[in-house]
Amino acid sequence: MPDHSSVSRSFDVIIAGAGPVGLFLACELRLAGVSVLVLERAQTPYSPLKKLPFGMRGLSVPTIEAFYRRGLLNQLAAPLRDAKPGALPRRQAGHFAGIPFDYDKIDSSKWAYRLPSPADGNMSAEMLGIEEVLASRAETIGVEIRRGVGVEGFTQTANGVTVHAGDRSFKGRWLVGCDGGRSIVRKAGGFSFIGTDPEFTGYSVEVDMADPKKLKLGRQLTPTGLYFQTQPGHFGMLEFDGGAFHRSGSITLEQVQAVLRRVSQTDVTLTALHVATSWTDRAQQATAYRQGCVLLAGDAAHIHAPLGGQGLNLGIGDAMNLGWKLAATVRGEAPDGLLDSYFAERHPVGAQVLDWSRAQVAVMRPTPQARAMAAIIRDLIGTRDGATYFAERVWNVSMRYDLGGDHPLLGRSTPDFEFADGTRLAALMADGRGLLIDFDVDASLRLLAEGWRGRLRYVACGARDRLGLSALLVRPDGVVAWLSESTPDLEEAAKAVVRWFGPPA
Structure with a gap:
């Protein structure tokens, strides 16, 4: 048994997980003068799944605004400015269940109380680049990040938590689980996690093919599922098998070939498998985001299908909302109920995103009913009002917290006012x-x-x-x-x- 008798120095907040959510939260807390330790199980942040094309993530307006307001947007956008011309098409502004909507159809004048800003619209960024920007900022301002040290459990008292990681223990006043959909913190804390079961197993793979011309580029819906080939040999696949294969065994070349043949309805032959991971559309959410001195954020608090990049955006929103509230609590400056407002504000947003994900899955099913619904949505999304509505939802332009009061700007993101002296x-x-x-x-x-x-x-x-x-x-x-x-x-x-x-x- 590990010896947890030796406790390292104490921190105000310990964060489990050095992904974008954990790192962004760490930066928010440290800005407010709070001491922060981030524990990450992986030895290194580098993974082929975080690099292009698999690591590309669409960022919503609140996420872009969060980076912009903390002075990080230019660093995040720099790699995109260096991208090859045409690599990031600008006409397509997003999609719902794979049905695209275009920039030239969006009427942004319908979004009241927004002003022109560098954070307007949407953008994409590589997951590895996001983590690098945040890790650099975190370390620069004094966050301690320990990699290869995964949280295995914790004990909680009225005065804080003792976090067990390997053969060491760390003392903190607060613990925040940002450790993903299989969160150890959530499980060890006994948080209830409820929702809906999966309908499909999804795959992201990089392969070599003997006959690449047999499969088209782009998104292809078939009678048995769908596949989308972003560039030759890089595939996403959905097989509506109830999520049966996910985590049931190692992903082999033979398995990927069998799935791709079933989904594409071709006899394509694969000659090599370089990268492979699986996922599902399971949609679950914690019924509470706090128990005592332990909190959840990001995928630890909610999981759903990674359709449209909503998971990353939802998690960054959690971190932006929680950071200043937890910091004020640590400093003893928080008014009554401030920390409770984290759950009150963010849980409904998470529930809405889960339903948005479920709706997309319903439209993507390989059934006549789903195809009929998809045809209707395709007609709607092609109109100016339809494209504007879907952009508003996908980009999360209209997110509003219920703070009381009737003014439409109350509870919304503040406009980026340009002051008389030129300052924004x-x-x-x-x-x-x-x-x-x-x-x-x-x-x-x-x-x-x-x-x-x-x-x-x-x-x-x-x-x-x-x-x-x-x-x-x-x-x-x-x-x-x-x-x-x-x-x-x-x-x-x-x-x-x-x-x-x-x-x-």
Whole structure:
């Protein structure tokens, strides 16, 4: 039995998992001065599945905004600027169940309270590149990352957790499981994880073929499933077998060839297997994201089919929402209920994404009923209103938390205001603080903000387009928490600040 008697130094927060979600959360916590240890089972972050073409991920608007507001977007986009011309087609803006919608059909004018921004639209990035950018930032600002040290379990007391990893133990006030769909933290913590069973086994493979001309490029729906060949020899395949093969054994050349023959309905012959992994459309979600001093984020909290890259985006949204709330709790500055709002806000978003994934699977089934539905969606998505709707959902442009109040901007991502001095709002959020923006330069608002100096940045400046607002409060995650269209009600403004930032110092 491992000897856990020797406990290493203590940390405010221990994070299990050094994927994008764990690393982004670590950066958020460290920005707020919290000590963070990240434990990762894998010895190295490098994997062929994280590199192109398998590692390509579509990023939604909230994810792009998160990187933009923390000053990381240019680093993330740099490899894309160096990509070969034509490698990233711009006409196709996304898809639903493989049915594409185009940029030229999207009417972004229907999205009220958005302003032009470098974070507009969507973009793609390589998973390995995302992790490299985040790991570099994390280590630069003082996050400790230990690779080859996987969490095996933990013990929890009223004062924190002791995390067991190999023959060592680490003490933390909080533990966050960002360790994927098979999360050890979730299982050891006894979190309930419920949902729907899979309908298919999916495969991502790189192969050599004796007769490559037998299979077309692109997405091909067949009577038995579908395959999509992004470039010669690089395949994704779906076989509607109820998820029977997933993790039932090692993936061999013979197995891949048999599946590809069944799905493509050809006698294609494979000569070599270089990369192979399987996955399913199982859709499950934790019924709670917190138990005591243990929290879940990313795939540890919810899993679904990787259709359209929604999993990564959902996880980054979790990290952006949780980071500042957990940091305020660690520092003893959090108002009552702040940490509970993480689950209240993010669980409904996760449930919606799971249903979006289930809907896509229903349309992709190899049945006459599904094909009839796909034909209707293809007609709808080809219209201007249809493309706009699907873009809004896929890009998550319209995400809104229920914070109370009727104004359509309340609970949504703040617009990227361009101030009179040329500064953009996003540039003021790189340090992870909230903003109290005063377009009319009201002395009383300045005085109010003094009580939260260090937690809240007061910004008094006009803007090129202020969207009819006189003032607004922006949380550290970029969500509008209060606003005024006329002379601000100081009592209401103070209540909003206390609600999200706690009592004044």
